[in-house]
Amino acid sequence: MQENDSNKATVVQPDYSAAIAALKARFAKQLSTNATIREQHGHTMTWLTNQPPDAVLTAYDKHEVAAAVAICNKHKMPVIAFGIGSSLEGQLNAPYGGLCIDMHAMDAILQVHNEDLTVTVQPGVTREQLNHYLRDTGLFFPIDPGANASIGGMVATRASGTNAVRYGTMKDVVLALEVVTASGEIIRTGTRAKKSAAGYDLTRLMIGSEGTLGIVTEVTLKLFGISECIGSGLCHFPSIEEACQAVMLTIQMCLPIARIELLDSLQVKACNRYANLDLLETPTLFVEFHGTEASVREQAESFNEIIREFNGTDFVWDTNEAERKRLWQARHNAYHASSALRPEASALSTDACVPISGLAECVSATAKDIEESGMLGPIVGHVGDGNFHVLLLVDTDNPEEVATADAIISRLAVRAIEMDGTCTGEHGIGQGKQKYMAQEHGNAVAMMQAIKAALDPNNILNPGKIWPQPLSIND
Amino acid sequence: MQENDSNKATVVQPDYSAAIAALKARFAKQLSTNATIREQHGHTMTWLTNQPPDAVLTAYDKHEVAAAVAICNKHKMPVIAFGIGSSLEGQLNAPYGGLCIDMHAMDAILQVHNEDLTVTVQPGVTREQLNHYLRDTGLFFPIDPGANASIGGMVATRASGTNAVRYGTMKDVVLALEVVTASGEIIRTGTRAKKSAAGYDLTRLMIGSEGTLGIVTEVTLKLFGISECIGSGLCHFPSIEEACQAVMLTIQMCLPIARIELLDSLQVKACNRYANLDLLETPTLFVEFHGTEASVREQAESFNEIIREFNGTDFVWDTNEAERKRLWQARHNAYHASSALRPEASALSTDACVPISGLAECVSATAKDIEESGMLGPIVGHVGDGNFHVLLLVDTDNPEEVATADAIISRLAVRAIEMDGTCTGEHGIGQGKQKYMAQEHGNAVAMMQAIKAALDPNNILNPGKIWPQPLSIND
Numbered sequence: 001m002q003e004n005d006s007n008k009a010t011v012v013q014p015d016y017s018a019a020i021a022a023l024k025a026r027f028a029k030q031l032s033t034n035a036t037i038r039e040q041h042g043h044t045m046t047w048l049t050n051q052p053p054d055a056v057l058t059a060y061d062k063h064e065v066a067a068a069v070a071i072c073n074k075h076k077m078p079v080i081a082f083g084i085g086s087s088l089e090g091q092l093n094a095p096y097g098g099l100c101i102d103m104h105a106m107d108a109i110l111q112v113h114n115e116d117l118t119v120t121v122q123p124g125v126t127r128e129q130l131n132h133y134l135r136d137t138g139l140f141f142p143i144d145p146g147a148n149a150s151i152g153g154m155v156a157t158r159a160s161g162t163n164a165v166r167y168g169t170m171k172d173v174v175l176a177l178e179v180v181t182a183s184g185e186i187i188r189t190g191t192r193a194k195k196s197a198a199g200y201d202l203t204r205l206m207i208g209s210e211g212t213l214g215i216v217t218e219v220t221l222k223l224f225g226i227s228e229c230i231g232s233g234l235c236h237f238p239s240i241e242e243a244c245q246a247v248m249l250t251i252q253m254c255l256p257i258a259r260i261e262l263l264d265s266l267q268v269k270a271c272n273r274y275a276n277l278d279l280l281e282t283p284t285l286f287v288e289f290h291g292t293e294a295s296v297r298e299q300a301e302s303f304n305e306i307i308r309e310f311n312g313t314d315f316v317w318d319t320n321e322a323e324r325k326r327l328w329q330a331r332h333n334a335y336h337a338s339s340a341l342r343p344e345a346s347a348l349s350t351d352a353c354v355p356i357s358g359l360a361e362c363v364s365a366t367a368k369d370i371e372e373s374g375m376l377g378p379i380v381g382h383v384g385d386g387n388f389h390v391l392l393l394v395d396t397d398n399p400e401e402v403a404t405a406d407a408i409i410s411r412l413a414v415r416a417i418e419m420d421g422t423c424t425g426e427h428g429i430g431q432g433k434q435k436y437m438a439q440e441h442g443n444a445v446a447m448m449q450a451i452k453a454a455l456d457p458n459n460i461l462n463p464g465k466i467w468p469q470p471l472s473i474n475d
Numbered sequence: 476m477q478e479n480d481s482n483k484a485t486v487v488q489p490d491y492s493a494a495i496a497a498l499k500a501r502f503a504k505q506l507s508t509n510a511t512i513r514e515q516h517g518h519t520m521t522w523l524t525n526q527p528p529d530a531v532l533t534a535y536d537k538h539e540v541a542a543a544v545a546i547c548n549k550h551k552m553p554v555i556a557f558g559i560g561s562s563l564e565g566q567l568n569a570p571y572g573g574l575c576i577d578m579h580a581m582d583a584i585l586q587v588h589n590e591d592l593t594v595t596v597q598p599g600v601t602r603e604q605l606n607h608y609l610r611d612t613g614l615f616f617p618i619d620p621g622a623n624a625s626i627g628g629m630v631a632t633r634a635s636g637t638n639a640v641r642y643g644t645m646k647d648v649v650l651a652l653e654v655v656t657a658s659g660e661i662i663r664t665g666t667r668a669k670k671s672a673a674g675y676d677l678t679r680l681m682i683g684s685e686g687t688l689g690i691v692t693e694v695t696l697k698l699f700g701i702s703e704c705i706g707s708g709l710c711h712f713p714s715i716e717e718a719c720q721a722v723m724l725t726i727q728m729c730l731p732i733a734r735i736e737l738l739d740s741l742q743v744k745a746c747n748r749y750a751n752l753d754l755l756e757t758p759t760l761f762v763e764f765h766g767t768e769a770s771v772r773e774q775a776e777s778f779n780e781i782i783r784e785f786n787g788t789d790f791v792w793d794t795n796e797a798e799r800k801r802l803w804q805a806r807h808n809a810y811h812a813s814s815a816l817r818p819e820a821s822a823l824s825t826d827a828c829v830p831i832s833g834l835a836e837c838v839s840a841t842a843k844d845i846e847e848s849g850m851l852g853p854i855v856g857h858v859g860d861g862n863f864h865v866l867l868l869v870d871t872d873n874p875e876e877v878a879t880a881d882a883i884i885s886r887l888a889v890r891a892i893e894m895d896g897t898c899t900g901e902h903g904i905g906q907g908k909q910k911y912m913a914q915e916h917g918n919a920v921a922m923m924q925a926i927k928a929a930l931d932p933n934n935i936l937n938p939g940k941i942w943p944q945p946l947s948i949n950d
Binding site: 114159160171172187188191193194195196197201202204207208213224248252254294295298355356357420421422424425428433436437440441442444445450452454455466 | 632635667669676677684766860861912
């Protein structure tokens with residue numbers, strides 16, 4: 001198991017028994033210290049060591065969250081909010097112990113304002129639950145990370161997904177938040193107005209802060225109308241460079257594409273095996289257009305002209321819903337399909353994002369790096385945003401493989417940063433990517449840390465995340 | 476003249492002669508203490524008292540800005556960045572004196588990356604200068620506040636304008652900033668990647684902070700492709716309610732409108748007089764669609780169906796560029812046209828923004844309020860965002876008129892906040908709207924102030940703005 005500064009199983013931690021007793025007195029059976037439950041709330045999605053919290057609280061409303069945080073603050077005990085546990089960089093580990101607040105029971109959809117295209121939800125609502133709820137309104141919520149993540153978790157990690165190229169990321173679709181601060185106060189950031197120039201943008205400050213500045217207890221989101229016509233299809237390319245070049249030209253020509261996803265040959269092969277498909281096993285783009293029937297047709301025709309320039313196969317597309325769902329199911333199964341290529345290994349997902357002009361170069365160099373390492377590592381990506389993922393299939397009990405994988409991830413992060421991109425487009429920093437913060441942000445990290453220290457002086461909110469060192473844990 | 480807590484001409488201020496001497500030693504003739512120049516750099520766009528700084532520095536590069544701020548920090552002297560001086564809420568006044576850094580000479584366009592649809596500029600570049608520079612690239616920068624504002628000023632106030640309904644506001648189009656901090660360090664926030672999940676969103680924190688958290692020395696912006704076809708036109712309505720209802724349905728039907736601007740009857744009358752036009756003097760929508768020729772036609776037809784439901788006149792539109800420019804010139808002249816309705820008065824602009832479902836109610840109630848007051852106050856607005864302006868024509872030497880105008884503005888701000896909207900959609904808080912911060916943000920104001928105190932412990936960066944009181948000026 002790999003460890004870094006804030007992922008050490010051996011940190012000596014203070015005695016939190018007084019805090020736990022106070023929580024027990026307040027919350028009785030809602031609080032659990034059962035070892036299995038604690039371990040389930042630690043982190044398991046990477047090779048990082050599972051670091052369970054000392055106790056797990058199931059919260060049912062904002063006042064319970066506020067009361068629990070106030071107790072933690074009084075006792076200077078760490079507190080970590082938990083949605084469904086699908087974060088990918090160790091965001092949920094408890095390297096200094098403390099309380100995990102499980103938000104899954106706060107799953108009410110509080111207000112839908114169809115006429116304003118907004119909805120207010122509790123943080124435990126999942127993205128699929130929300131879209132299921134909206135199914136008869138003609139509206140939808142577009143942000144779709146791979147997992148059926150909770151909305152609260154998606155706020156915390158600034159999530160995005162396949163629709164981001166058209167509809168933006170969490171930073172673009174959140175109008176307002178309700179947040180429990182480190183001292184246990186409840187604040188509101190923003191209103192339901194579409195724009196405002198009234199004071200600091202606390203909403204955007206909270207989004208992507210990974211639970212280190214506050215715990216989200218309500219989220220007001222923008223919704224979007226489901227287009228009259230949706231056309232989906234795919235096309236294959238002789239090389240990954242040509243596929244990426246087609247994406248670059250599509251973006252540069254400002255084609256209002258709704259989704260444009262790359263799967264490399266290995267990923268297509270994995271999908272074929274997993275779902276018994278017969279796709280051509282070359283680099284492939286999955287594409288979707290939203291609009292009126294006429295405009296979808298126009299967009300598809302323009303796209304076809306673009307891909308021909310890069311030796312793509314004819315763009316085969318359809319507006320039939322069943323066909324579209326079948327196609328995107330294959331894309332959404334990418335993680336499981338890849339895992340099945342080597343079932344005994346762990347599938348470790350990393351991501352990076354570069355300016356679109358660097359896409360072909362960055363993806364090609366990464367593919368070459370993986371190939372030379374001898375590892376299995378399919379590439380999939382939200383390439384319209386310059387964002388892509390590598391899914392490395394690693395035997396985490398084999399230190400040599402772990403080191404090889406870690407080196408590939410490092411080289412990718414550095415490669416992206418050197419191209420004026422970022423070490424993570426949508427997974428976040430957590431514990432796994434702390435070592436790239438200084439290279440990406442330079443002395444701006446000190447400004448982030450000053451904000452953290454101001455808003456959480458006892459460093460109780462998810463300590464040991466984003467930064468390589470705890471700030472001043474229980475000094 | 477109206478005064479509020481941070482707009483008092485009589486504040487006793489410390490002796491800054493040592494700081495001025497240090498600046499003079501470093502910057503020689505770049506520093507001016509001439510009274511006329513100082514007054515020109517105070518604020519003049521409202522009825523707020525002009526509060527000039529003690530000195531004005533013309534800065535030519537980021538290192539000069541950093542050196543000047545470091546000197547100010549050492550001497551605990553306020554420092555205010557100045558673009559072109561078009562802010563509307565007293566953002567540039569110097570209630571505690573100090574240094575004004577005039578950024579107009581930092582007007583270089585540093586890098587255009589056509590292939591990434593990004594540009595990096597110095598903060599003194601104006602929006603018209605930028606678009607003139609881009610004229611042969613097929614790209615444009617969409618954010619267009621009324622004035623030909625500087626990009627740095629637009630970052631500071633989170634500006635938007637007529638294109639925001641389609642292209643977003645400054646919060647959506649800024650990719651990265653270079654910022655001089657209160658201690659005189661230079662940091663970078665963000666990269667040229669379209670999205671990132673790496674740490675706190677300092678970019679969005681700086682946008683809209685009105686120079687109270689740092690001074691912007693470089694801005695990296697997203698650009699957009701100029702559409703193949705642009706269709707513009709207008710339509711008239713029997714009442715302002717019906718015009719607003721047409722806007723609401725347009726937004727609710729998710730028509731991808733590029734601009735939708737409301738002018739009330741008085742504003743149309745003002746435009747007719749000012750530019751010798753013969754528009755029907757009833758509530759009018761100016762509208763624009765961007766797309767392919769076929770999609771613009773489709774959008775215009777859908778829009779025509781919508782306005783018929785609300786008794787709008789037929790939508791007369793054109794794709795001819797000269798005709799389009801003529802139309803939008805009339806809209807862009809609204810401020811000057813209104814002023815000419817009462818040339819001896821000052822035109823005071825205020826704005827508010829509500830969820831779209833509240834638009835008709837909020838605009839109608841505001842129109843009624845103005846009418847009952849007997850004042851002249853045309854209404855214009857970026858109504859697709861629920862955002863509108865009132866331009867009150869006030870004799871600022873008449874205390875009764877000032878009080879009447881102030882009461883109208885107050886009632887509008889409170890009305891918008893009570894509808895879950897904001898007291899300002901795009902003008903900012905400055906000095907003029909501080910009194911609404913608590914009602915709009917409640918205890919979240921304390922979080923904003925904690926961030927301010929952490930990033931600017933000596934309170935030198937534009938003190939007395941956003942908050943009703945200075946935090947701890949020169950304690």
